[in-house]
Amino acid sequence: MLHPLIILVxxxxxxxxxxxxxxxxxxMLAMSRRVDTxxxxxxxxxxxxxxxxxxxxxxxxxVLVPTHSEVMAFLVFIIVIASAVQLxxxxxxRFFPALHSSFGVFLPLITVNxxxxxxxxxxxxxxxxxxxxxxxxxxxxxxxxxxTTIIAGIRERLQLVGDVPADLRGAGITMVIAGIxxxxxxxxxxxxxxx
Amino acid sequence: xxxxxxxxxxxxxIAIALLLAERFLVSHGESSLTIxxxxxxxxxxxxxxxxxxxxxxxxxxxxxxxKATCGLCKVQVVSGAGGILPTEQVFVTRxxxxxxxxxxxxxxxxxxxxxxxxxxMLAAREFLSRVTxxxxxxxxxxxxxxxxxxxxxxxxxxxxxxxxxxPGTDQFRAYSIASPPSRARSAEIQDPKSxxxxxxxxxxxxxxxxxxxxxxIHKALSVGDSVRLTGPFGDFFLRGDEGxxxxxxxxxxxxxxMRSIVMHLAEKGMPRKLSLFFGARTRRDLFYVxxxxxxxxxxxxxxxxxxxxxxxxxxxxxxxxGFITQVVGKYVQPDGEKEAVLCGPPPMIDAAMRVLPGLGxxxxxxxxxxx
Numbered sequence: 001m002l003h004p005l006i007i008l009v010x011x012x013x014x015x016x017x018x019x020x021x022x023x024x025x026x027x028m029l030a031m032s033r034r035v036d037t038x039x040x041x042x043x044x045x046x047x048x049x050x051x052x053x054x055x056x057x058x059x060x061x062x063v064l065v066p067t068h069s070e071v072m073a074f075l076v077f078i079i080v081i082a083s084a085v086q087l088x089x090x091x092x093x094r095f096f097p098a099l100h101s102s103f104g105v106f107l108p109l110i111t112v113n114x115x116x117x118x119x120x121x122x123x124x125x126x127x128x129x130x131x132x133x134x135x136x137x138x139x140x141x142x143x144x145x146x147x148t149t150i151i152a153g154i155r156e157r158l159q160l161v162g163d164v165p166a167d168l169r170g171a172g173i174t175m176v177i178a179g180i181x182x183x184x185x186x187x188x189x190x191x192x193x194x195x
Numbered sequence: 196x197x198x199x200x201x202x203x204x205x206x207x208x209i210a211i212a213l214l215l216a217e218r219f220l221v222s223h224g225e226s227s228l229t230i231x232x233x234x235x236x237x238x239x240x241x242x243x244x245x246x247x248x249x250x251x252x253x254x255x256x257x258x259x260x261x262k263a264t265c266g267l268c269k270v271q272v273v274s275g276a277g278g279i280l281p282t283e284q285v286f287v288t289r290x291x292x293x294x295x296x297x298x299x300x301x302x303x304x305x306x307x308x309x310x311x312x313x314x315x316m317l318a319a320r321e322f323l324s325r326v327t328x329x330x331x332x333x334x335x336x337x338x339x340x341x342x343x344x345x346x347x348x349x350x351x352x353x354x355x356x357x358x359x360x361x362p363g364t365d366q367f368r369a370y371s372i373a374s375p376p377s378r379a380r381s382a383e384i385q386d387p388k389s390x391x392x393x394x395x396x397x398x399x400x401x402x403x404x405x406x407x408x409x410x411x412i413h414k415a416l417s418v419g420d421s422v423r424l425t426g427p428f429g430d431f432f433l434r435g436d437e438g439x440x441x442x443x444x445x446x447x448x449x450x451x452x453m454r455s456i457v458m459h460l461a462e463k464g465m466p467r468k469l470s471l472f473f474g475a476r477t478r479r480d481l482f483y484v485x486x487x488x489x490x491x492x493x494x495x496x497x498x499x500x501x502x503x504x505x506x507x508x509x510x511x512x513x514x515x516x517g518f519i520t521q522v523v524g525k526y527v528q529p530d531g532e533k534e535a536v537l538c539g540p541p542p543m544i545d546a547a548m549r550v551l552p553g554l555g556x557x558x559x560x561x562x563x564x565x566x
Binding site: 069076 | 197198202205206209212213216217220241281303305
């Protein structure tokens, strides 16, 4: 069994969800224009993943497996994600208004972030236990936020230089940056190995 | 079978949890809005500032229905709004940000918020009107006349605009009023010489292929339909009936506010000098030529100079040609005090802004409305 901390490191670096699985690309393209929004979205994704990963794990293990309803996992996960994000938004609005106004715009976007669903599905397929699930969820959030923030930093610098060919501007150059960054992250691959 | 039951129960639990959360968490307690530091209104928190202002009959212009895509609902928030959101940054310039300008649709009402609204905006109201006439002006432009319902009137200045609610959507579209203010005030139409029954106003709408509102107006709107509007809005309007010569330059659908200004001054006996320059592509894009020619013959103070940028042989055009901004220089002498009002597509206005200072109209005496 893999140690939860190894899973954490793997999820951030060697098996980064954005760079090695190409999951969560659309919010990455959209939110990587500025470093502060990218980092904000990264924190929001990590926060939501830390809640939803274990929640979906519990629902899968405690409800769906005993009742042999695994076939519905996909549907249940999506519904749980959407409603949990709603619930978190309401709770934050009520008790942490300052946090809510800085996070607020990112939360509804997370509902449609496929990285969140991917974590729940990976956890199910890899048969992680609770601690593994917790560290994998948090690590994935950090990894996604890290990748997006680095890309945002590079894009901000490119904006200053401003000599990106017209046809590559926007999503095109972002995919090129993501590709180069993914190659760079391969450098981490000796650190830990998971499957 | 058990699977269906399990999913059903799960969905039920989730739905109940959400409903309970909504019930107990979403009321944000007593909130209040302070308008211009004097008027305080108690409001229900939790909604956007735009929706809350609208509920309290304070109409802020907005076109997209609160999705932060049109950038029109700018208001100055002096306190209580929190930091500016990434969704707003595209629309708010640096100077505006320093003054606290925000998009009202993105500010959530929580606690006490202080807002500064321009005086003009406080006068805007919502009203219901009925279409009394639809006239075709050119191949792609229509004039729509709206009658106000019993005793209602619209107090606007020539040049201002109203917003129409497109039926079946939450989107508004802005149109400048094309008729003079006198016809929308009940006191002035009471005159026995007046042929008008109810206060009314007119809009000129040019068809934009694929346009949400213009499609509705050109294809579906007919006499007798009732339409919801808000207004009047805008700080582009005629400042005073007396004063120096006005150079009015219009193009495309920029005819509407120009017509309102010209007809208003004509009713007053044309107390100030007015030169109306109007640019169109071909002869078939030009309208109200006869009306303005007739006014030109009646008032020595009024000149009408249309110009076609792409006259066709069949137009038989012997007037001015070229872009309207090139024509202006031939008629306006760079002497004496002048003011300018510009209304039309952005490139025309930008060109006019470059030409006018050379003709004795300094930038601070130029008013414009781009669309």
